[in-house]
Amino acid sequence: MFLRSSSSSLRIITSVPYYFRSANSIRSCSLLSNSNDNSHFLSSSTCLSQSQRTFMFWRANVNRELYGTPNKALATKKRQRLKKSFTQIIREGQFLRLMKDVLLPELTRWWKEMQPWDRRHEFFHNDYLVIHDFTKNEEIKKWNVRTDLDEGVGESTAELVPSGQGSVLFRGNISSKMVNQNTLYNQSGFAIMFSERLRGSFMMPAHQKGWTYFTHILLRIRGDGRFYEVRFHTPDHDHHHYADMYSMVLYTRGGPYWSTAKIPFSQFFRNNMGRISDKQFAFQPLTCTQMSISVLDAADGPFELEIAEISLVRDLRYQYDKFSYEQYTLPPYTTV
Structure with missing residues (x-):
């Protein structure tokens, strides 16, 4: 049976096998029924095998998905025949x-990526690098906000606006009410602010080569008493590890005073879409392509986090602390 989806405007075709017994052999044919006008007609593949008829129906459905109608399919094939050859493209100057x-800018970007990030061998003690300065509106435009309302799960809202005092406000309202149970999420009540994903040459992920010299992340914040989560996204080329990230809790104080949060890279733990991995590895800053800050304390009500800047600092007192968590030898065939 070959069915089309109900949302498609194309007709639904049902294949019903019929068998005719003759003196020498048994032949099979297909009686096709059109669901639009309830008409029946025999297919042209009367003497074909079941596998051949299945391939024909599959090919017809693929063409309908790609082109919509047979007329559009013929027009597309006609355009393909009228395509210019590579020699003609070179003669007309389109290849140059x-x-x-396209190619020259990508090659230039690739050459810059191959160069060392800094000529110095290493940074000194207490040297820091500002990676996100929210005093500039251009930096705020590089960040986006996403909540469970955007995923169709809950009713939480959030926004990212300048404070007018050289900082950015990540504020909104958290609601743990579930409005849709038929989703991949088993709970609601979250809001995330995330930076744009770094893209290297030829659509490949870029690397943070300058981050390898530092040991801590430094956040100048003014919170509301909630606890947030700082995340470093490290997608791998394998689709199984595309959602890998390293997270650490960010505790804030209520009140009008500014505070500085200093978190070592060795305390970030590995997880995949919120699930802590059984096999842990130390965070490698080179593989980070995106950063995000989320509120996940599951407490309904308004929230507000003001961020002035995000920096990286090198503290030589922690140069021997590679990973703060214990390593276990897991049995084979375990989940990672």
Whole structure:
């Protein structure tokens, strides 16, 4: 049976096998029924095998998905025949324009990525690097906000606005009410602010080469008493590890006073979409492509976190502390 989805405007075709017994052999044919007008007609594949008819129906459904109608399929194939050859493209100068507009910028970016990030061998003690300065509006535009309302799960809201005092406000309202149970999420009540994902040359993920010299992340914040979560996204080329990240809890104080949170990289633990991995590894800053801050304390009500800047600092007192958690030898075939 070959069915089309109900949302499609194309007709639903049902294949019903019929068998005719003759003197020499048994032949099979297909009676096709059109669901639009309830008409029946025999297919042209009367003497074909079941596998051949299955392939024909599969090929027809693929063409309908790609082109919509047979007329569009013929028009697409006609355009493909009228495509210019590679020699003709070179003669008209289109290949040189492609090299100048597309390939040359990507090659230039790739060459810059191959160069060392800094000529110095290493940074000194207490040297720091500002990676996100929210005094500039251009930096705020590089960050986005996502809540459970965007996922169709809950009713939480959030926004990211300048405070007018050289900082950014991550504020909103958290609601743990579930409005849709048929989703991948088993709970609601979350809001996330995340930076844009770094992209390298030829659509490949970029690397934070300068982060390897530092040991801590430094956040200048003014919170509301809630606890948040700082995340470093480290997607791998394998789709199984595309959602890998390293997280650490960020505790804030209530009141009008500013505070500085200093978190070592060795305390970040590995997880995948909120699930803590059984096999832990130390965080490698080189693999980070995106950073995010989320509120996940499951407490309904308004929240507000003001951030002035995010920096990296090198503290030589922690240079021997590679990973703060114990390592276990797991049995084979375990989940990671």
